Amino acid sequence: DTGVSQDPRHKITKRGQNVTFRCDPISEHNRLYWYRQTLGQGPEFLTYFQNEAQLEKSRLLSDRFSAERPKGSFSTLEIQRTEQGDSAMYLCASSLAADYNQPQHFGDGTRLSIL
């Protein structure tokens, strides 16, 4: 069990640029979640996948955000035309679908800073 891996750890970019983050879940986990965390706040749900299907999206996920999990393994989160308000920590988590009470296992996150 290597844990949930996220890449990059930090991303600094200029406003208006596109960014893409990657998440590799724990290998046997079929559910994958994306959260956003701003300073002093708890994580806020963005979206989740079961295998390759995106089953739920939060209202926080504007049309500039898109997430994919093409083969049901790793996932990418893309933000187009970044804005200052996108600066945050983006967290990925994974879990097993079979057990409803299974906790989610989190990665260390990708910190995005918009200049």
Next chain:
Amino acid sequence: GDSVTQMEGPVTLSEEAFLTINCTYTATGYPSLFWYVQYPGEGLQLLLKATKADDKGSNKGFEATYRKETTSFHLEKGSVQVSDSAVYFCALRGNYGQNFVFGPGTRLSVLP
């Protein structure tokens, strides 16, 4: 919708002091309740959980009891250590949702 409220921090304690971090929730039905901890520069780690009323979750000296009557899940530890300094998040997963709802977190600083 579902929500979680936590006591505001930061909480500063001396080593070996008793810790309580209050957490209350609003949810329909019978949610599962969790405490996560986040150390500086790291992701969230599960600390403990409880899945039904009156369950007590425990780990590393921390405990929390699922109180349905008061919709609470307060975190306690009898004797904190400097290494417990972190941000603690209370969270729930509702009956019908697949995602977690987190509280805002409570920062704990333990002084030697």
